[in-house]
Amino acid sequence: MGKIKYKKVDAFTNGNSLGNPAACLFLGEKKLSDEKMLQVGKEHSGFVSEVVFVNSSDIADCKLTYFSSECEVEFCGHGTIATMYEFIRNNPALMEKAEVKIETNRKGILSVYNELKKEDAVYITSPETKELELSVSKTEILSALEIDESVLDSTLPIDHIEAGLKTLIVPVKKLADEISIWPDEAKLKDFVLGNGMENILIFSMETEDKSSIAHTRVFAPKFGYLEDPATGSSNSAFARYMLKNNLWNGTPASLEQGGDDRVFNKVKIKEMNAAILFGGSATLKIEGDYFIG
Numbered sequence: 001m002g003k004i005k006y007k008k009v010d011a012f013t014n015g016n017s018l019g020n021p022a023a024c025l026f027l028g029e030k031k032l033s034d035e036k037m038l039q040v041g042k043e044h045s046g047f048v049s050e051v052v053f054v055n056s057s058d059i060a061d062c063k064l065t066y067f068s069s070e071c072e073v074e075f076c077g078h079g080t081i082a083t084m085y086e087f088i089r090n091n092p093a094l095m096e097k098a099e100v101k102i103e104t105n106r107k108g109i110l111s112v113y114n115e116l117k118k119e120d121a122v123y124i125t126s127p128e129t130k131e132l133e134l135s136v137s138k139t140e141i142l143s144a145l146e147i148d149e150s151v152l153d154s155t156l157p158i159d160h161i162e163a164g165l166k167t168l169i170v171p172v173k174k175l176a177d178e179i180s181i182w183p184d185e186a187k188l189k190d191f192v193l194g195n196g197m198e199n200i201l202i203f204s205m206e207t208e209d210k211s212s213i214a215h216t217r218v219f220a221p222k223f224g225y226l227e228d229p230a231t232g233s234s235n236s237a238f239a240r241y242m243l244k245n246n247l248w249n250g251t252p253a254s255l256e257q258g259g260d261d262r263v264f265n266k267v268k269i270k271e272m273n274a275a276i277l278f279g280g281s282a283t284l285k286i287e288g289d290y291f292i293g
Helices: 034-043 077-089 138-145 185-194 233-244
Strands: 002-011 020-028 050-055 062-067 097-105 110-116 123-127 159-162 164-170 199-204 214-219 253-257 265-272 277-281 282-290
Touching: 002 077, 002 097, 020 077, 034 050, 034 077, 034 185, 034 282, 050 077, 062 077, 077 097, 077 110, 077 123, 077 233, 077 282, 110 277, 123 265, 138 164, 138 185, 138 199, 159 233, 164 233, 185 199, 199 233, 199 253, 214 233, 233 277
Parallel strands: 020 050, 062 097, 164 199, 214 253
Antiparallel strands: 002 020, 002 282, 050 062, 097 110, 110 123, 123 277, 159 164, 199 214, 253 265, 265 277
C-alpha cells in the first residue's frame, strides 16, 4: 500500500480547549480491508478516539469509514467534523459549495454545510434519529454511573435515542456534580454492551458559559476509552431530546462539553427542515504521510 496522506485534527475546539482528536487518512481510490483499518485503529489507541478513512465516491464528494481501536464505528461525528473541515478548507472547488455530500459506510448519504467563511465551522446532518426502548431500570443506571439518585434532575426523564449511535441520556441537576462523575470504565463497558447501548450522555442545564444552553459529557467505553470529550452523534441525540422535552426550540445554539479535567469544548447545533445539524471548528495538529505495509 505504501504511504497515505495523513492528518491529525482536533474537532470542536474552542479557544484554549483541546477538542476531540481524530486521525484522517486520505486514501483516494486506494482500498484497505477491514482488517487493515482495524490494525490502523489499534495503532492509534490512546492517541485519537477514532480513525477516519477517506475514499473517493461515485455518488458523493467522498466516502468516510470509521474505526476505533476496538471495532468499526457506524458513525463518528467528531471524526466527520475534523475530516470535512480539512477536506473542504483545502479544496478550492468545495470551498465555493454551500453543501457537500458525503457517503458513509454504514449510515448512507449525509450533507455537510460549509460555514467556514462565516463561522470557521462546518455543520453535518446527523443520521435519522430514532426513539429506542429504555430497557434498564434507574437503579441499574445509577449503579453503572456510580452516582446517588439525589444527583439526578428528577424533573426530566431518562431516555434512549439513536442519532448515529445508540445513546442513553441521563439528566443531572447540578453542573458541579455532572462534571465530577467518573465511573469505572470496565464496569460501564459491561453495562453498555449488555444493554444494547453505544454511548451514555449525561447533562446539566447549568453551564459555565452563559452563551451555552446545556453542558454535556459522553461516556463511550464500547470504543476503547471512558470519555469522548466532544461529540456529534450523541449531542445530536441530545438535541432531539431537548426538542422533545421543550428545552430548546431548534434555533442555532451551543453546547459546552467535558469533565472537570479539561477546558470545555464547544459543539454547535441547529434544526433545519426538521433535521438536526451539529457543527464546529477544528484545529490541524499533525500533517504528513502514514506508511501501511
